[in-house]
Amino acid sequence: MAAPLLSVRDLVVEFPTRRGVLRALDKVSFDIAEGEVLGMVGESGAGKSLTGAAIIGLLEPPGRIAGGEIWLRGERIDNFSPEKMRRIRGRRIGMVFQDPLTSLNPLYTVAQQLIETIRTHMEVSEKEARTRAVALLDRVGIPAAARRIDDYPHHFSGGMRQRVVIALALAAEPELVIADEPTTALDVSVQAQIIDVLKEICAERGASVMLITHDMGVIAETADRVAVLYAGRMAEIGPVRDVIQAAEHPYTIGLMGSIPTLTQTADRLTQIPGAMPRLNAIPRGCAFNPRCKDVYNRCLVERPELIAREGGRHVACWLYEPVKEAFNV
Amino acid sequence: MSDIPPKPVPNAVARAWDSDIAWSFRHSPLAIIAALVSVVIILAAVFAPWIAPHDPFNPASLNLMDGFTPPMEPNQFTGNVYWLGTDNQGRDVFSTILYGARISLFVGFMAVMFAMVLGISLGLIAGYRGGWVDSLLMRVADVQLTFPSILLALLIFGVARGFIPPAYRDAMAIWVLIVAIGLSDWVQYARVVRGATMVEKSKEYVQAARVIGAHPVKILIRHILPNVMGPVLVIATIGLALAIIAEATLSFLGVGVPPTQPSLGTLIRIGQGFLFSGEWWILLFPSITLLALALSVNLLGDWLRDALNPRLR
Amino acid sequence: MSDVLLSVEGLTRRFDVSKPWLNRVIEREELQFLTATADVSFEIRKGETFALVGESGSGKSTIAKMIVGLLEPSDGMIRFDGKVMDFASGAAMRALRRRFQMIFQDPFASLNPRWRVGDIIAEPIRTFGLLRGAEIGREVGRLLDLVGLSANDAEKFPHEFSGGQRQRIAIARALSSKPEFIVCDEPTSALDVSVQAQILNLMRDLQDEFGLTYLLISHDLSVVRHMANRIGVLYLGRLVEVAEAKRLFVEPQHPYTRMLLDAVPDLALSGRRRTPVTGEIPNPINPPPGCAFHPRCPHVMDICRQKIPAPRSTATGTAACYLVSGQTENVAG
Numbered sequence: 001m002a003a004p005l006l007s008v009r010d011l012v013v014e015f016p017t018r019r020g021v022l023r024a025l026d027k028v029s030f031d032i033a034e035g036e037v038l039g040m041v042g043e044s045g046a047g048k049s050l051t052g053a054a055i056i057g058l059l060e061p062p063g064r065i066a067g068g069e070i071w072l073r074g075e076r077i078d079n080f081s082p083e084k085m086r087r088i089r090g091r092r093i094g095m096v097f098q099d100p101l102t103s104l105n106p107l108y109t110v111a112q113q114l115i116e117t118i119r120t121h122m123e124v125s126e127k128e129a130r131t132r133a134v135a136l137l138d139r140v141g142i143p144a145a146a147r148r149i150d151d152y153p154h155h156f157s158g159g160m161r162q163r164v165v166i167a168l169a170l171a172a173e174p175e176l177v178i179a180d181e182p183t184t185a186l187d188v189s190v191q192a193q194i195i196d197v198l199k200e201i202c203a204e205r206g207a208s209v210m211l212i213t214h215d216m217g218v219i220a221e222t223a224d225r226v227a228v229l230y231a232g233r234m235a236e237i238g239p240v241r242d243v244i245q246a247a248e249h250p251y252t253i254g255l256m257g258s259i260p261t262l263t264q265t266a267d268r269l270t271q272i273p274g275a276m277p278r279l280n281a282i283p284r285g286c287a288f289n290p291r292c293k294d295v296y297n298r299c300l301v302e303r304p305e306l307i308a309r310e311g312g313r314h315v316a317c318w319l320y321e322p323v324k325e326a327f328n329v
Numbered sequence: 330m331s332d333i334p335p336k337p338v339p340n341a342v343a344r345a346w347d348s349d350i351a352w353s354f355r356h357s358p359l360a361i362i363a364a365l366v367s368v369v370i371i372l373a374a375v376f377a378p379w380i381a382p383h384d385p386f387n388p389a390s391l392n393l394m395d396g397f398t399p400p401m402e403p404n405q406f407t408g409n410v411y412w413l414g415t416d417n418q419g420r421d422v423f424s425t426i427l428y429g430a431r432i433s434l435f436v437g438f439m440a441v442m443f444a445m446v447l448g449i450s451l452g453l454i455a456g457y458r459g460g461w462v463d464s465l466l467m468r469v470a471d472v473q474l475t476f477p478s479i480l481l482a483l484l485i486f487g488v489a490r491g492f493i494p495p496a497y498r499d500a501m502a503i504w505v506l507i508v509a510i511g512l513s514d515w516v517q518y519a520r521v522v523r524g525a526t527m528v529e530k531s532k533e534y535v536q537a538a539r540v541i542g543a544h545p546v547k548i549l550i551r552h553i554l555p556n557v558m559g560p561v562l563v564i565a566t567i568g569l570a571l572a573i574i575a576e577a578t579l580s581f582l583g584v585g586v587p588p589t590q591p592s593l594g595t596l597i598r599i600g601q602g603f604l605f606s607g608e609w610w611i612l613l614f615p616s617i618t619l620l621a622l623a624l625s626v627n628l629l630g631d632w633l634r635d636a637l638n639p640r641l642r
Numbered sequence: 643m644s645d646v647l648l649s650v651e652g653l654t655r656r657f658d659v660s661k662p663w664l665n666r667v668i669e670r671e672e673l674q675f676l677t678a679t680a681d682v683s684f685e686i687r688k689g690e691t692f693a694l695v696g697e698s699g700s701g702k703s704t705i706a707k708m709i710v711g712l713l714e715p716s717d718g719m720i721r722f723d724g725k726v727m728d729f730a731s732g733a734a735m736r737a738l739r740r741r742f743q744m745i746f747q748d749p750f751a752s753l754n755p756r757w758r759v760g761d762i763i764a765e766p767i768r769t770f771g772l773l774r775g776a777e778i779g780r781e782v783g784r785l786l787d788l789v790g791l792s793a794n795d796a797e798k799f800p801h802e803f804s805g806g807q808r809q810r811i812a813i814a815r816a817l818s819s820k821p822e823f824i825v826c827d828e829p830t831s832a833l834d835v836s837v838q839a840q841i842l843n844l845m846r847d848l849q850d851e852f853g854l855t856y857l858l859i860s861h862d863l864s865v866v867r868h869m870a871n872r873i874g875v876l877y878l879g880r881l882v883e884v885a886e887a888k889r890l891f892v893e894p895q896h897p898y899t900r901m902l903l904d905a906v907p908d909l910a911l912s913g914r915r916r917t918p919v920t921g922e923i924p925n926p927i928n929p930p931p932g933c934a935f936h937p938r939c940p941h942v943m944d945i946c947r948q949k950i951p952a953p954r955s956t957a958t959g960t961a962a963c964y965l966v967s968g969q970t971e972n973v974a975g
Contacts, residue, residue, distance in 0.1 A: 189697060258835050268846065
């Protein structure tokens with residue numbers, strides 16, 4: 001396999017508070033290959049949005065990267081100055097946020113915002129930029145793009161606005177698009193369309209996608225690989241089909257069982273007891289140990305690292321530790 | 330649910346000490362100083378009859394010979410020493426300040442209370458009922474806001490004096506002053522409470538109470554009121570400083586409390602007459618007290634506003 | 643008829659969304675109304691879970707609010723256990739109110755942050771005067787226990803709990819007046835999936851234990867599929883289809899239902915072929931004439947643009963579509 005486009009190694013994000021330092025991300029590692037869609041799932045507070053924010057250098061203070069490295073195409077970017085980071089954002093890493101209303105400036109027309117983004121990052125004439133912008137809007141499925149480009153964001157419906165945001169994210173032809181809950185604010189019938197557009201247009205341009213969402217269904221339909229976060233730690237990462245159909249980490253197994261589907265007939269949903277711990281009360285050892293049905297002594301004292309499994313999967317669970325000693329004797 | 334380990338239940342004092350607001354207070358030197366100054370002045374005012382070395386309003390204890398004694402110097406006739414000197418009638422300035430602050434604070438507190446009760450009630454009703462009741466109350470408020478409040482207080486004071494028989498004027502002056510300042514000040518409470526009420530009323534906990542048919546008055550008082558008090562307390566603290574200043578202004582203009590019960594404002598008015606004849610202390614010390622009181626209460630209000638604002642935390 | 647607990651007939655609600663009077667006069671604009679719910683009729687039987695699904699603007703929450711008396715219907719009638727509900731008459735409603743309750747969407751907004759959990763749960767008990775003195779405390783403890791919390795939690799404040807635990811508290815409050823009927827307005831849409839499963843299971847268990855009847859409002863088809871016996875599908879304020887839950891997902895009758903089912907992301911990775919969804923929900927202030935779904939419907943006919951279709955009976959329930967009548971071609975297979 002070629003070198004990954006994005007490589008995150010042992011990323012640690014901390015929030016100093018008056019009651020001590022909270023560790024919101026704890027040694028998270030993963031890669032995104034060229035042209036790959038990586039799904040990032042987890043419950044609220046698991047740290048999935050923070051991972052995205054850390055990569056693009058938009059952590060809300062007092063949050064800060066306290067450890068680890070982020071590499072974009074062989075270049076370390078986590079220690080870049082804010083100014084250098086600003087030039088990467090938009091140009092090399094595009095962003096799509098949950099709420100299309102807040103990611104568009106209500107005071108400027110769509111044309112102004114698109115053209116400005118294109119011209120900030122590329123040396124093209126105003127006219128050329130406009131042509132590109134119209135083509136882009138057309139591509140993301142805005143009807144009569146040449147006419148509607150001069151409208152203000154509030155003239156568009158929620159779904160259309162999210163299409164504009166996608167166009168904006170892709171305007172400078174970035175290598176990576178980070179989409180943070182891009183469809184959460186939308187209705188199901190619109191959500192399907194937006195996911196399709198995002199997936200197609202990124203595939204066309206060879207952009208990799210980091211898709212952050214709490215919706216396993218969206219991941220199943222969109223992602224190549226999926227990373228499952230729990231309490232700021234990576235629980236499991238692997239090809240989407242394997243993880244969804246044959247999850248290995250007890251948390252992922254419980255999570256998959258707890259999702260009602262259109263086809264299942266069970267009377268009760270599998271439920272994981274309890275709730276994810278707050279950041280100030282993460283237990284010793286494996287963070288999932290109080291809720292795990294397969295917990296044993298080791299889980300209570302020692303934190304499991306990601307263990308490589310077949311087919312490029314990794315699971316952070318002691319149940320899957322290879323038993324070397326048994327064979328060596 | 331056993332996921333969160335049971336924490337020892339702290340008692341009320343420990344809980345208050347550990348609360349965000351207490352923490353913010355402990356980490357704000359300005360707030361601590363402001364609170365100290367306010368508390369010292371307020372305690373001194375409340376306990377004035379026990380602290381003050383002289384009773385400045387007992388003509389029997391006054392000696393005109395003591396008049397115009399400078400601070401910390403023996404009087405040339407009687408040899409008495411006064412910390413802050415005396416005024417033209419031989420009254421101890423320190424004692425008059427204590428008694429004056431008492432009046433000033435009383436008027437300030439009562440005016441704020443009056444404005445608060447009026448403003449909160451009208452704000453709650455306007456915000457909860459909406460419709461024409463809301464429109465009417467808010468238009469009245471808008472009209473009132475177009476007048477400077479001190480002018481309005483003057484007007485109310487003047488009109489009220491017109492209705493009160495001369496025999497009761499002096500006795501009623503303080504109460505008229507309280508109503509005048511309070512009436513000119515209710516608008517900001519009403520506006521803030523109305524806005525907060527409109528936010529709270531659409532929240533689901535209020536809807537839950539409506540589903541079971543709880544009485545609107547009960548919903549307003551038990552559900553909404555506690556949740557809109559935060560911003561009200563901030564305005565009330567800053568409002569206290571403003572009310573004290575308003576009272577001082579009115580008394581300075583001569584329409585406030587009568588000289589027989591001087592407030593800090595009255596003392597300043599009296600004192601300014603002696604400034605150019607060299608008896609500066611009669612003006613200076615009441616002025617410093619008023620400044621310290623108004624400033625520290627105001628700073629306290631500013632701190633409270635920041636501390637209660639979750640976005641600045 | 644005897645086993646119908648709640649019936650709704652021709653329920654309609656219009657909202658005045660006009661600009662303020664002065665603006666209207668100056669800009670010469672007419673009054674504007676938004677019809678959130680139009681002519682909705684359905685019945686809920688004792689002990690069942692009836693679900694209303696729909697996307698934003700479908701009027702599902704408006705219906706829920708009218709049923710519990712938070713909003714007044716502009717037209718139509720609601721019957722509870724055979725009695726017409728008239729929220730204006732205080733005395734008659736008092737007895738009825740005790741028998742129904744509501745669970746809200748946002749557990750962070752539905753509990754008063756200044757109240758202790760015990761007082762929150764006891765509020766219906768006190769309002770209806772069901773118990774007094776120490777009995778209230780005991781009952782609160784029992785209710786907390788019932789929803790999977792501990793009796794000691796009564797002393798705490800809502801902010802000390804997680805979203806799932808707060809929703810349990812809200813459920814305990816809803817149960818405290820011993821109601822027969824509970825309106826659940828998106829009870830799990832603010833929760834994470836693993837917590838959602840706990841709450842859905844709890845709602846199931848409570849239904850079995852107390853014979854509760856639920857009206858479940860949701861936008862999530864899989865939640866509805868899991869919980870409901872019968873389902874009503876709403877589009878732009880009108881009921882387009884009502885069917886038995888099991889059959890709705892297998893043989894959807896209305897084209898909108900079919901589109902909605904196709905839009906749900908497929909977790910099973912079955913790779914099923916789906917008709918791509920087109921278009922967006924129109925503005926409810928100016929809904930399209932005739933069948934509101936006609937601009938997005940793949941089977942649109944002339945009549946759909948002119949006349950609003952009335953509900954017709956189908957193999958699985960009813961559907962408001964010209965395609966399902968006997969004369970037209972049956973495309974359901």
